[in-house]
Amino acid sequence: MDSNNSRRSFLTTMSLGLVATGIGAGNAQAFTLKNPGRDKQDPRYIGQKGKRFGMVIDLRKCVGCQACTASCKCENNVPTGQYRTYVSEYEIGVFPNVRKAFLPQLCNHCENPSCVSVCPTGATFKREDGIVVVDDTVCWGCGYCINACPYDKRFFNKLTKVADKCTFCAHRVDKGLLPACVETCVGGARVFGDLNNPNSEISKLLNMFPTNVMKKDQGTNPRVFYIGLNDEISDIPVSEAILDDLAKKIDKTPLAQWSVAYEGGK
Amino acid sequence: MYDLVLNTIDTITPARPWGIDIPNYFWFTGVSVAAFIISSFGNVFGMKSYKPIAGFSLLVAFVLLVAAPLNLIDDLKQPGRISNFFTHGWENFPTSPMKWGVLILVSYFFLLLFNVLIFYREYFVHAYHCTNNKFLKTIFKIASLWRIKLGEAQEQKNHKIGLILSVIGIFFALSVEGYTGYILGATHGVALWHTPLMPILFLASAMVGGTGLLVVILCIFQRFFADFKKIDYDMVDRLMKLLAWFIVIDLTIRFFWLTFAIPFNGEEKYALMRFFKANLTETILIEYILCLLIPMVIGFVSKLRKNLFISLFGAAICSIGVWDFRWNIVIGGQSIGRTTPGLLNYIPDFWGQDSIISALSNWGIFIALLCLVMAIFPWDKEMSKYYKQ
Numbered sequence: 001m002d003s004n005n006s007r008r009s010f011l012t013t014m015s016l017g018l019v020a021t022g023i024g025a026g027n028a029q030a031f032t033l034k035n036p037g038r039d040k041q042d043p044r045y046i047g048q049k050g051k052r053f054g055m056v057i058d059l060r061k062c063v064g065c066q067a068c069t070a071s072c073k074c075e076n077n078v079p080t081g082q083y084r085t086y087v088s089e090y091e092i093g094v095f096p097n098v099r100k101a102f103l104p105q106l107c108n109h110c111e112n113p114s115c116v117s118v119c120p121t122g123a124t125f126k127r128e129d130g131i132v133v134v135d136d137t138v139c140w141g142c143g144y145c146i147n148a149c150p151y152d153k154r155f156f157n158k159l160t161k162v163a164d165k166c167t168f169c170a171h172r173v174d175k176g177l178l179p180a181c182v183e184t185c186v187g188g189a190r191v192f193g194d195l196n197n198p199n200s201e202i203s204k205l206l207n208m209f210p211t212n213v214m215k216k217d218q219g220t221n222p223r224v225f226y227i228g229l230n231d232e233i234s235d236i237p238v239s240e241a242i243l244d245d246l247a248k249k250i251d252k253t254p255l256a257q258w259s260v261a262y263e264g265g266k
Numbered sequence: 267m268y269d270l271v272l273n274t275i276d277t278i279t280p281a282r283p284w285g286i287d288i289p290n291y292f293w294f295t296g297v298s299v300a301a302f303i304i305s306s307f308g309n310v311f312g313m314k315s316y317k318p319i320a321g322f323s324l325l326v327a328f329v330l331l332v333a334a335p336l337n338l339i340d341d342l343k344q345p346g347r348i349s350n351f352f353t354h355g356w357e358n359f360p361t362s363p364m365k366w367g368v369l370i371l372v373s374y375f376f377l378l379l380f381n382v383l384i385f386y387r388e389y390f391v392h393a394y395h396c397t398n399n400k401f402l403k404t405i406f407k408i409a410s411l412w413r414i415k416l417g418e419a420q421e422q423k424n425h426k427i428g429l430i431l432s433v434i435g436i437f438f439a440l441s442v443e444g445y446t447g448y449i450l451g452a453t454h455g456v457a458l459w460h461t462p463l464m465p466i467l468f469l470a471s472a473m474v475g476g477t478g479l480l481v482v483i484l485c486i487f488q489r490f491f492a493d494f495k496k497i498d499y500d501m502v503d504r505l506m507k508l509l510a511w512f513i514v515i516d517l518t519i520r521f522f523w524l525t526f527a528i529p530f531n532g533e534e535k536y537a538l539m540r541f542f543k544a545n546l547t548e549t550i551l552i553e554y555i556l557c558l559l560i561p562m563v564i565g566f567v568s569k570l571r572k573n574l575f576i577s578l579f580g581a582a583i584c585s586i587g588v589w590d591f592r593w594n595i596v597i598g599g600q601s602i603g604r605t606t607p608g609l610l611n612y613i614p615d616f617w618g619q620d621s622i623i624s625a626l627s628n629w630g631i632f633i634a635l636l637c638l639v640m641a642i643f644p645w646d647k648e649m650s651k652y653y654k655q
């Protein structure tokens with residue numbers, strides 16, 4: 001009898017406590033299945049309904065000037081030594097048939113982004129217009145998305161201490177402007193636009209030229225398309241890091257926590 | 267030849283998020299699971315020969331699990347935002363092993379806690395009745411889960427609840443190890459991780475590491491901290507034999523893993539060949555020969571395992587090997603470039619977050635907690651019950 005009473009009072013206290021917590025949480029909008037910004041229908045989190053943004057990079061036109069890299073860093077206040085977009089430089093072929101190649105890289109704003117599905121806080125998500133963004137007020141910095149991205153396109157921002165990556169300059173796009181890299185592109189290699197609009201420049205380019213995406217077999221359906229992407233470059237993991245290593249060795253670049261191995265492959 | 271067609275002149279080093287904390291975390295959870303499963307040999311499956319260490323290994327499992335998540339918290343870049351994990355992002359529940367994994371981890375913690383309290387309830391009830399100190403009385407009452415009755419009926423009830431909790435506990439223990447495997451296995455961009463075998467690979471190697479650790483800790487505690495101050499050689503012998511069988515299972519799964527990943531796959535094959543080519547000597551010498559094959563031989567050859575020193579060496583070395591395996595998986599997996607050529611190097615920081623010192627501190631916390639818990643719980647009284655018979 002005694003224990004029955006105490007059990008009952010324990011259960012009553014528990015249930016009252018839980019209800020109170022529930023009401024408190026509800027009021028403060030603390031508990032959300034999605035993300036606070038999306039629950040509040042904040043346009044920055046919802047994006048432009050009916051549109052689907054993407055980018056075409058015409059590798060025939062890229063001159064490797066890194067103007068895109070610089071403008072992105074200025075526009076988005078990307079910390080020193082970190083990059084949302086970058087143009088890698090390669091040497092293709094075997095002497096004497098050697099040529100240089102450039103590969104501008106950025107987040108692919110994948111249709112099925114692996115970074116989004118693994119995020120345990122919902123901090124990273126896809127807007128309705130397909131732009132994949134990170135809510136830097138929610139991310140708890142677990143790094144799961146950084147490892148899940150098959151394209152190495154994420155990093156921990158040294159200033160904000162959360163996951164970061166290219167946003168297609170969503171803040172500019174929402175005002176009707178172009179992403180900073182596209183606007184600056186010296187060679188006119190980067191073309192940005194709405195894939196849902198058949199009259200947009202990007203749709204026309206996609207109709208006109210054969211294009212390729214990085215690591216198609218990953219099943220993420222990237223929305224950054226390349227014209228003239230060389231198979232040897234998209235198969236990067238099987239190449240050696242020879243010249244890069246050498247340069248770093250000669251420059252005596254101090255080893256960071258993670259760095260490219262100095263000797264070939266080791 | 268194919269390797270030399272492309273050279274990188276200039277690119278950026280890709281970011282890698284997980285350092286020394288993560289293999290350490292995987293090791294702690296793994297060996298906790300193993301210790302729990304070994305405790306259930308006596309507790310749930312009624313194997314008499316394992317009964318003397320049922321309580322002891324349950325406590326070891328509990329302490330390991332308390333220490334494990336500290337690594338995770340240290341690894342977070344925004345540890346102050348832990349609540350965000352519970353309040354946001356539920357739409358990713360099915361696709362984020364980290365999301366459901368942490369919930370499993372939390373449930374497993376409570377299950378272990380109740381398991382431990384139920385297991386030792388009888389002792390706390392006795393202690394409650396033997397003291398007049400009000401404060402101690404309250405503590406013992408809490409420890410005995412507010413049930414201070416004694417008697418046959420109560421004991422039977424205890425046993426029944428303990429059994430049910432242990433059975434559920436086994437399910438959660440397997441899930442805890444399974445989810446850590448899922449976290450890595452689901453990451454399809456990383457060639458070394460992307461295999462459905464990862465959860466059982468982690469479980470098998472955890473059983474190896476956990477059994478090894480248990481042998482070492484058991485010998486230390488029986489020799490120096492128990493009333494009877496005597497090592498149970500039969501138990502060491504038994505555990506070493508068990509260890510050898512766990513190594514066989516572990517090696518079999520590794521065989522399937524590597525023989526599927528390397529010869530047949532497309533792009534993954536090249537990445538893995540590059541990785542193993544660069545790390546072959548270390549992997550073969552340390553991970554396989556020193557830390558698996560030698561302990562396995564010790565476990566199977568009765569003359570060797572009867573020698574306490576050799577057994578202890580074998581047990582310690584394979585537990586270290588399992589740590590090394592987790593290190594090679596986590597760090598090695600991240601060292602493989604995804605859109606950059608070659609492999610990356612990782613050198614852990616000495617100080618600060620996610621550093622050698624923080625991993626060592628975690629070990630310090632584990633040892634301190636182990637001493638505290640072993641001082642509070644009457645594991646030696648429980649153990650000596652079996653040795654008197």
Ligand code: SF4
Nearest residue numbers: 107108110113115149
């Ligand atoms: S490229 Fe990587 S970061 Fe960008 S959407 Fe795809 S998976 Fe996510």
Ligand code: SF4
Nearest residue numbers: 119139140142143145
């Ligand atoms: S680092 Fe942030 S955005 Fe990435 S998975 Fe973790 S919580 Fe999500």
Ligand code: SF4
Nearest residue numbers: 062065066068185187
């Ligand atoms: S600004 Fe344009 S041309 Fe210059 S590197 Fe970038 S993509 Fe190439």
